[in-house]
Structure formats: C-alpha cells, structure tokens
Amino acid sequence: MANTPQSKKRARQNERRLAVNKARRSRIRTFLRNVEEAIASGDKEAATAALRAAQPELMRGVTKGVFHKNTAARKISRLSSRVKSLG
Template sequence: MANSAGSKKRARQAEKRRQHNASLRSMARTYLKKVNAAVEAGDKEAAQAAYGVAVSAMDKAASKGIFHQNKVSRHKSRLNAQIKAL
C-alpha cells in the first residue's frame, strides 16, 4: 500500500495508464476480430475495409508500446494473405 504522497500519486498514474493501455489493446483486438469475421464470411470488400481500420489501430498501439512491432507485422501479413486468398 502506498504511504507517501509521491507513491500514492504514482499508484494513481499507474492505474490510469493501465486502464488506458487495456482500452487500446481491447480496441485493436476487436478490429482484428472484425477482419477475421469478414474473411470467414467470404466478404472481400468488407474484409479489406476492416483490414484498413485494424492496421491503423494496431500500428498506433505498437507505436505506444501496447504491442511489439513484430507481432503487429505478423498479424498484418497473415490477415493480408487471407484477404488476398478470397
């Protein structure tokens, strides 16, 4: 438990940052699920539109340290390959 004023403030900041990071991570995962759903349905136009939004969200999250850049690149590559295969 935080006792000093400084440690109490750091605890508040850490919790706020944790919630913000969780929100960004959840949003990016939701966009990935939308792309996967469109691919499963076989709808190429919807998949491409969802892919653009997902790539933007994943890149922003990677730039903020939410995801590792290699993980983002791997997801983008695999999703793009699935869309091209439609």
C-alpha cells in the same frame, strides 16, 4: 501497499495508464475481430476494407506502447495473407 508520496503517485498513474491501455487494446481487438468475421464470411471486399481500417489502429497501438512492433507486423502480415487468399 504504497507508502511514500512518490509511490502513491506512481500507483495512481499506473491505474490511469492501465485503464487507457485496456481501452486501446479492446478497440484494436474489435478491429481485428471485424477482419476475422469478414474473412469467415468469405467476402473479400469487406475483409480488405476491414483490414485497411485495422492496420492504422494496430500501428497506433505500437506507438502508444500497447503492442510490440513485431507483434503488430506479424498480425497484419498473417491477416493480409488470409485476405489475399480469399479471391
């Protein structure tokens, strides 16, 4: 339990940051799920469009500190290779 004023403030900040990061992570996962569903349906155009929409969201997550840069790059790389193999 936080005792000092500084640690109490830190606890409040951490709660707010957790809520923001949770929302960002959820939003990014939604975009990734849209790509996965488009790939599963076999529609290359829809998958390409979904991937184009997901890429900036993933990279925004990197700049905001939600994901590591290499994690986002790996996800984008694997998804784009799967989309490319649809045709």
